[in-house]
Amino acid sequence: MRILTIALSVLFLTACxxxxxxxxxxxxxxxxxxxxxxxxxxxxxxxxxxxxxxSPLEISVLLKESGQKYDNALLNSPDNTSKxxxxxxxxxxxxxxxxxxxYTNIYEQNRDGIRYLSSIKSMADGLNIGQFxxxxxxxxxxxxxxxxxxxxLITTQNxxxxxxxxxxxxxxxxxxxxxAGGWVEAMQITCQVAAKDKKNIDLKNTIGxxxxxxxxxxxxxxxxxxxxxxMASLLKDFEELKSAFDxxxxxxxxxxxxxxxxxxxxxxKDNSTTTIQxxxxxxxxxxKITDSxxxxxxx
Amino acid sequence: MKKVLFSxxxxxxxxxxxxxxxxxxxxNYSSACIPKLATGFNxxxxxxxxxxxxxxxxIEYSYVFTKGTQxxxxxxxxxxxxxxxxxxxxxxxxNKVASSKINNQNVSAVVFPCNAVGIYYIxxxxxxxxxxxxxxxxxxxx
Numbered sequence: 001m002r003i004l005t006i007a008l009s010v011l012f013l014t015a016c017x018x019x020x021x022x023x024x025x026x027x028x029x030x031x032x033x034x035x036x037x038x039x040x041x042x043x044x045x046x047x048x049x050x051x052x053x054x055s056p057l058e059i060s061v062l063l064k065e066s067g068q069k070y071d072n073a074l075l076n077s078p079d080n081t082s083k084x085x086x087x088x089x090x091x092x093x094x095x096x097x098x099x100x101x102x103y104t105n106i107y108e109q110n111r112d113g114i115r116y117l118s119s120i121k122s123m124a125d126g127l128n129i130g131q132f133x134x135x136x137x138x139x140x141x142x143x144x145x146x147x148x149x150x151x152x153l154i155t156t157q158n159x160x161x162x163x164x165x166x167x168x169x170x171x172x173x174x175x176x177x178x179x180a181g182g183w184v185e186a187m188q189i190t191c192q193v194a195a196k197d198k199k200n201i202d203l204k205n206t207i208g209x210x211x212x213x214x215x216x217x218x219x220x221x222x223x224x225x226x227x228x229x230x231m232a233s234l235l236k237d238f239e240e241l242k243s244a245f246d247x248x249x250x251x252x253x254x255x256x257x258x259x260x261x262x263x264x265x266x267x268x269k270d271n272s273t274t275t276i277q278x279x280x281x282x283x284x285x286x287x288k289i290t291d292s293x294x295x296x297x298x299x
Numbered sequence: 300m301k302k303v304l305f306s307x308x309x310x311x312x313x314x315x316x317x318x319x320x321x322x323x324x325x326x327n328y329s330s331a332c333i334p335k336l337a338t339g340f341n342x343x344x345x346x347x348x349x350x351x352x353x354x355x356x357x358i359e360y361s362y363v364f365t366k367g368t369q370x371x372x373x374x375x376x377x378x379x380x381x382x383x384x385x386x387x388x389x390x391x392x393x394n395k396v397a398s399s400k401i402n403n404q405n406v407s408a409v410v411f412p413c414n415a416v417g418i419y420y421i422x423x424x425x426x427x428x429x430x431x432x433x434x435x436x437x438x439x440x441x
Contacts, residue, residue: 051360052360058439061439149341212417212418252391253415254394256394261406264407265406265408266398266409268409269412274414274417
């Protein structure tokens with residue numbers, strides 16, 4: 001009899017496990033009124049492109065390393081959250097606030113960082129993905145600049161987890177918006193800083209390099225243009241930006257790398273190069289269009 | 300009666316074992332790789348490398364690398380790392396620009412100071428691997 005009980009329990013638990021997962025998925029799907037159905041593109045293709053987009057954190061590090069001072073006037077106000085009352089706006093501004101949080105973190109501006117964290121939590125809760133932000137832990141780390149590495153690590157992991165979760169839940173459209181918002185904010189910050197520091201070639205080149213990323217984000221948006229009018233409209237705005245980027249040339253020259261093993265690590269010398277052909281006028285035009293797109297998103 | 304009970308148990312254990320046994324725990328390996336990025340590198344992405352016991356011979360991801368940024372890609376496995384797992388980096392024209400295997404010596408980390416912006420393909424292959432299973436992390440520093 002005891003064996004029968006165990007056997008039936010095992011079967012019961014196995015059956016419950018898969019059923020519960022399905023129920024949870026159905027429940028979460030029903031919560032998301034903005035869920036986009038009908039894109040015929042394979043989810044692995046979408047996931048692959050999403051994974052390839054660089055983190056806005058890289059630009060914040062570049063700004064700090066190049067000696068630019070912290071300026072919170074460049075960021076979206078953390079008090080704007082009440083303006084974002086649909087999933088489209090919430091996802092885009094979650095991306096915007098994510099970039100802003102990264103920027104405050106890199107500059108160790110903890111007080112501002114905590115305000116952005118709160119805005120992020122609010123946006124994420126609105127999208128039913130708030131569980132990925134342990135606000136207490138992050139808030140505690142943010143109060144001490146010695147925790148910078150842990151803070152950067154945890155926030156990056158949180159955003160990676162959100163993207164993985166959204167993709168598993170067939171809500172990649174929100175992942176695309178989150179990423180697009182984050183990129184627009186990083187672009188806007190870079191353009192504003194470049195406008196004040198016109199002689200900074202690195203910043204100008206960084207703006208030019210974004211041509212590659214813009215093309216990938218536009219590809220992602222194009223997958224949804226027939227099923228989501230908001231994403232179609234955003235794609236149209238990005239097309240205008242692309243026309244400004246079309247004037248920029250990225251010239252790639254390949255030369256075989258040099259490789260050696262040092263202390264158990266393969267150390268590579270990249271002998272290839274790229275040259276960015278971009279003018280001051282290109283930067284001004286890109287800044288103007290980026291500002292206009294960003295203002296639409298945050299208003 | 301006993302035969303019926305054992306049949307039930309056998310079926311149930313089969314259902315469970317397909318979930319638990321023989322799986323590649325690449326997610327845990329990739330998490331373990333994050334703190335192993337060298338000092339100064341900021342974590343960007345973690346990658347699962349599941350060769351499905353040898354059924355898959357190649358796993359590939361892509362990432363846009365930026366000129367002037369150093370990237371580190373490392374590998375973690377359940378056994379003797381890198382356990383025959385090789386990571387190669389290809390540029391957008393599919394030229395090999397970096398590898399963890401140099402002169403037949405395979406190591407568990409690659410540092411690539413990028414000098415040309417573009418999309419790069421991070422490719423994992425297996426060379427006499429025993430588990431066909433690993434995790435990997437990508438980090439950056441300026």
